Amino acid sequence: MALLEVRDLTVTFQRKGSAPFNAVDGVSFDVDPGQTVGLVGESGCGKSVTSLAIMGLLPKRGNRVGGTVSYEGTDLLTLSDRQMRDRRGRDLGMVFQDPLSSLNPVIPIGIQVTEVLERHRGMARKKAMVEAAGLLDKVGIPDPTRRLTEYPHQLSGGMRQRALIAIALAVQPRLLIADEPTTALDVTIQAQILALLKELVTDSGTALIMITHDLGVVAGLCDEVNVLYAGRVVEKAERHELFAQPRHPYTHGLLASIPRLDGARGERLNPIRGSVSDNIPWDTGCAFAPRCPNALEVCTQVTPPQEDIGGGRLLRCHNPVRPGTPAVEEVSV
Amino acid sequence: MMATLLNRKKKVDDLAETAGTSLAADAFRRMSRSPVAIVGAVLVAAFVLLAIFAPFLAPKDPFVRYPELVENLRAGFVPGPQPGFLLGSDELGRDFFSRLLVASQQSLVVGVGATIVGLVIGMTIGVAAGAFGGWVDTALMRFTDILLSVPSLLLAISIAALFSRGSQTTVIIAVAIVSVPIFARLLRGAMLAQRHSDHVLAATALGVKRSTIVFRHMLPNSLGPVIVQATLTLATSIIDAAALSFLGLGDPDPNRAEWGLMLSKSQTYFDVKPELAFYPAAAIIVVALGFTLLGESLRESLDPKNRR
Ligand SMILES: Nc1ncnc2c1ncn2[C@@H]1O[C@H](COP(=O)(O)OP(=O)(O)O)[C@@H](O)[C@H]1O
Ligand SMILES: [Mg+2]
Numbered sequence: 001m002a003l004l005e006v007r008d009l010t011v012t013f014q015r016k017g018s019a020p021f022n023a024v025d026g027v028s029f030d031v032d033p034g035q036t037v038g039l040v041g042e043s044g045c046g047k048s049v050t051s052l053a054i055m056g057l058l059p060k061r062g063n064r065v066g067g068t069v070s071y072e073g074t075d076l077l078t079l080s081d082r083q084m085r086d087r088r089g090r091d092l093g094m095v096f097q098d099p100l101s102s103l104n105p106v107i108p109i110g111i112q113v114t115e116v117l118e119r120h121r122g123m124a125r126k127k128a129m130v131e132a133a134g135l136l137d138k139v140g141i142p143d144p145t146r147r148l149t150e151y152p153h154q155l156s157g158g159m160r161q162r163a164l165i166a167i168a169l170a171v172q173p174r175l176l177i178a179d180e181p182t183t184a185l186d187v188t189i190q191a192q193i194l195a196l197l198k199e200l201v202t203d204s205g206t207a208l209i210m211i212t213h214d215l216g217v218v219a220g221l222c223d224e225v226n227v228l229y230a231g232r233v234v235e236k237a238e239r240h241e242l243f244a245q246p247r248h249p250y251t252h253g254l255l256a257s258i259p260r261l262d263g264a265r266g267e268r269l270n271p272i273r274g275s276v277s278d279n280i281p282w283d284t285g286c287a288f289a290p291r292c293p294n295a296l297e298v299c300t301q302v303t304p305p306q307e308d309i310g311g312g313r314l315l316r317c318h319n320p321v322r323p324g325t326p327a328v329e330e331v332s333v
Numbered sequence: 334m335m336a337t338l339l340n341r342k343k344k345v346d347d348l349a350e351t352a353g354t355s356l357a358a359d360a361f362r363r364m365s366r367s368p369v370a371i372v373g374a375v376l377v378a379a380f381v382l383l384a385i386f387a388p389f390l391a392p393k394d395p396f397v398r399y400p401e402l403v404e405n406l407r408a409g410f411v412p413g414p415q416p417g418f419l420l421g422s423d424e425l426g427r428d429f430f431s432r433l434l435v436a437s438q439q440s441l442v443v444g445v446g447a448t449i450v451g452l453v454i455g456m457t458i459g460v461a462a463g464a465f466g467g468w469v470d471t472a473l474m475r476f477t478d479i480l481l482s483v484p485s486l487l488l489a490i491s492i493a494a495l496f497s498r499g500s501q502t503t504v505i506i507a508v509a510i511v512s513v514p515i516f517a518r519l520l521r522g523a524m525l526a527q528r529h530s531d532h533v534l535a536a537t538a539l540g541v542k543r544s545t546i547v548f549r550h551m552l553p554n555s556l557g558p559v560i561v562q563a564t565l566t567l568a569t570s571i572i573d574a575a576a577l578s579f580l581g582l583g584d585p586d587p588n589r590a591e592w593g594l595m596l597s598k599s600q601t602y603f604d605v606k607p608e609l610a611f612y613p614a615a616a617i618i619v620v621a622l623g624f625t626l627l628g629e630s631l632r633e634s635l636d637p638k639n640r641r
Contacts, residue, residue, distance in 0.1 A: 055538055089540035096538075101531035106553045115549075116539045167539065 001073070002030035003207050004054070004175055008067035011049050011058065023049040025231035025282060026067070029224075031175065036201060036208040038222035038239075040215060040254070044276050046231040047211045051177045053077075054209075055094055056084040071175070090120040093168035097180040099160035103152035109136075110148030113167050120171045135166040139196060158189035162196065169200060176201065179211045194220055215254055219243065227251045230279050230287035233306070236314040247309065247320040249294045286318065294319045341481055363634040370630035376623025383434065384441040393418070393428035395435045395590050402426040411606040423595070423609060424602050433612055436590040440620065443505055444571040448563055450509035451570075455516025456559065462517065463524025463555070464547040474521065477514035485511045489573050493582040504583050508573045512566045519562055523555030530554070557635045564628035568621040575617050592617050 011024040024046040031037045039047050052058045054069050056076060069076045071091060076084065088094075096102045104112060113135060114128035123131065129148065136144035139162040152160060161181060168176060178197060182190035198221055201208045210221055218225050218239065225242050227235040227250065235248035246252040253272035274291035281287065282303055289299035296319050306316045364370040383390065393399070403426030405412045413421040419430040458477065462470040480488065493499060493507035527533055528551065536550050575593030577583050583594065592613040599609035 057534060057538060085540045085542070087540065088538055094535075094538040096531060096535055098531060102535040104532045104536070104550050104554065107549065111549075112536075115536070115541055115545070119539070119541055119545075164535070 003033045003035075003072060004031040004209075005070045006030070006050075006054065006067070007070075009050065009053060009069060010064075010066040011046070011053050012064045012066070014062055014064070020064075022231050022282075024053065027226075027228070027231070027233055028067075029226050029233065029236065031207045031209060033174065033207055034201070034205040035224065036198075036210055036222045038218040038225040039209060039211045039228055040213065040218055040225055041228035042213055042276065045228045047213075047228060048179055050228075051094065051179050051209065051211055054177065055088060055092060089116050089168075089173070090171050091173050091175065093171075093173040093176045095161070095164050095168050095176065095178045095181045098184045099157055099164050100152060100184075102164055103160060105152055108149050108151055109155070109163055113148070113163070113170060116167055116170050132166075132170075135170055136163065139163070139166040139200070140192075141166070157185050158192060161185060161189075161193050165193075165197065165200065169204070169206065172204060173206065175207045175209070177209045177211070180213065182217065183213075197221070215258055227254070230276065230282065232282060232287070232316065233314065234288065234316045236312075238312060241311060241313060245323055247313070247315050247323075248317050249292045249319075249321055250288050252321045253293075286316075294321065360631070360634040364630055367630050367634070369626050370634070373623050373626030373628075373630060376619060377627055380437060380620045380623060381441065384437040387434045387438050391428075391431035391434045393431045395427060395431040396588055397428075398426040399428065400426075402428075409605055411602055411609070413606070420608065420612065421606075424598060424606075429609070429612070432590040432595065433592075433616065436592045436595060436613065437616070437620075439501070439589070439591040440571045440574065440617070443501060443508065443574040444567050446501075446505040447508035447570040447574065448512065448566045450505060451512030451566060452516055452559070452563055454509070455513040456520050458513070458517035459520025459524065459559075460547065460552060462521040463528070463551065464543075466525075466528075470521070473517065477517045480510070480514040481518070485569070486573060486576060489577060490580065490582060493577050498585070499577075499582050500584050504574050504577050507577060507582075508570045511573060512562075512570065515562060515566070516559060519558050520555055523558055524551050527551040527554050558632075561628055561632040561635060564624055564631055568624035568628070571624070572617060572621050 007028050009024055009027045010022060012020045012022050014020050027046075027050055029037060029039075039050060041047055049058070053065050054076065056079070058065065065077060067077070071087075076087070079087070103109070110129060110132055113132035114123070114125060117123045117128040117131055118125065121128075132148055133144040136147055141147055141159055141162050147155070147159075147163075155163065165181075181197065182193050185193060194217060197208070197210075200206070208221075210217065212218060222239050224238055225236065226233045227242075227248060229250050235242070235246070235251050237247075242251065243255065246255055250272070257271045272291060273293075278290040279287045280290060280300060285298075285300040285302060286292070286295075286304050289295045292299065294317075298318050302318070304316045304318050306314055309315050309320075364374075399418075399422075402412050402418065402422035406422065406424075406426050411422055411424055412418075412426075415421060418428050420433065421429055423429045423432060458473050462473040483491070489507045489511050492510055493503055496503040496507075524547075532554075533546060533550050536546055541550075574583070575591070575596070578591050578593030579597045581597070583589075583591065587594075587598075595613040596610055596617075599606075599613070602609050
């Protein structure tokens with residue numbers, strides 16, 4: 001059985017004076033124990049809202065969450081505030097995008113690591129501090145005992161994200177959600193953090209939901225990839241398959257727009273034309289149609305259904321990219 | 334009336350915006366370079382030291398009517414400076430200089446007392462409103478709106494007048510209540526801003542208890558504007574307290590050395606010896622100015638917009 005089963009997750013924001021808006025629109029995916037699942041898509045496609053909905057962290061007012069999120073058979077969406085608080089940090093951990101603002105600026109790192117140990121393991125502060133030093137050491141922070149007494153601004157960006165990963169994994173949750181954990185970091189640091197995440201989840205058997213807009217991250221880390229567009233999964237495939245043979249024109253476009261070191265000199269990058277503001281609503285057709293190079297007339301008239309195209313792949317497209325169309329070779333980190 | 338209320342509310346709310354990640358060390362570094370901050374700090378330090386050591390510094394007993402001064406008191410004449418009496422006599426033949434010095438104690442006690450009482454009540458309301466939100470927030474904020482809608486001195490006078498017999502305590506309470514709505518609104522605004530901050534979300538994602546979130550993650554990050562306001566409130570409290578004494582709403586003991594009371598008593602002698610009014614008034618102004626300069630420069634140094 002899957003560790004986490006997300007079924008028809010829908011998050012509707014109700015803004016005063018405008019029509020309700022589905023930021024996440026019937027998203028389903030499974031995460032098996034120890035598996036790394038990617039949620040990929042450009043900014044605004046609903047990745048963060050999906051992760052916040054799973055964690056039960058959406059604001060209390062102004063939105064409606066539908067569908068189910070079952071964790072080992074329990075639907076998290078039906079749990080009370082208190083029950084959810086007991087699970088957060090213990091069963092499900094989360095790492096956010098901006099490591100500086102995710103840490104409390106006025107208290108030392110040590111307190112922020114021990115906090116979660118005290119909360120979920122009932123450890124005393126002293127014992128927790130010893131454990132905390134071990135955790136910082138494990139995520140590759142040198143001189144951990146001294147670091148525990150320092151404040152977030154005294155650490156570098158990479159160190160801060162390492163500390164946050166240590167905190168998120170302190171109680172060994174079985175599922176970790178990482179929402180663009182490297183976006184705010186320098187390129188050289190990004191690779192280190194990804195390598196660290198990979199090592200930690202492999203060693204501990206933690207399942208990981210990796211949220212990113214960067215296919216390079218997916219290439220290095222994910223077993224299975226869900227490509228999100230305007231709140232819906234448009235393509236789902238195992239990583240190698242996706243890179244070898246993207247079927248959705250959006251996925252194809254994403255792959256073609258990755259800058260490549262081994263590309264021919266003078267070769268033009270192919271960014272996807274247009275922007276999300278060109279989208280049409282899903283209920284009138286395919287949201288991506290106005291930007292799609294493969295668009296047919298039907299695409300703006302009929303909503304494409306999600307179809308199983310075999311090999312564990314799902315696709316939502318009227319006119320997919322034909323197999324064999326030159327795609328980009330697999331990139332690796 | 335409505336406009337001023339909105340205006341004051343907005344001012345308080347704007348101030349709340351400045352809450353957040355400012356670090357004490359950073360603020361201190363910037364303040365130590367600002368001449369305004371230094372002048373304010375020197376004035377405040379001088380006032381506090383004088384007040385603490387006033388009993389030892391005063392050359393004469395401030396409550397004794399000295400025969401050598403009393404015998405020279407006449408209708409239309411109050412003795413001026415003479416050996417042993419730096420500023421001469423007051424209207425009853427006591428040493429004016431010693432009384433002026435010792436009076437600083439009253440101002441310090443009332444100013445600090447009222448600010449602390451106002452802080453404690455205001456912060457309790459602010460934390461409750463900011464932490465619970467919902468109807469608790471609405472009810473508490475309506476209450477502070479009512480307090481804010483009355484001009485502050487008028488409010489202090491009304492409250493002081495409620496007590497049948499004035500005393501130092503009633504003055505502290507009356508003056509404190511004026512600052513309650515400001516502290517409450519300020520802290521609530523800062524707490525609400527913190528509620529949507531990334532680090533509070535991150536702590537929530539770890540399952541940290543609500544009380545810990547409020548007191549460890551929201552409150553300490555919301556204190557910046559409250560500290561600034563407390564410094565400014567010390568100034569207004571000292572002025573308000575003096576005003577209450579001046580109006581006869583303070584401790585009725587006529588022997589007390591208190592700047593507001595001295596100012597009030599000096600009125601009848603203004604033609605004879607204007608210094609009796611001038612010195613206490615100057616003392617109030619200088620002390621209030623010191624706290625205000627310090628508070629304003631503190632606000633500036635804590636404001637993220639001024640960061641470089
Ligand atoms: N609290 C909110 N209220 C209203 N709309 C929101 C809220 N949070 C996110 N959205 C909207 O939901 C959509 C998806 O946002 P998000 O999940 O943050 O995107 P991303 O994929 O970049 O993480 C965006 O259009 C965003 O404007
Ligand atoms: Mg996001």
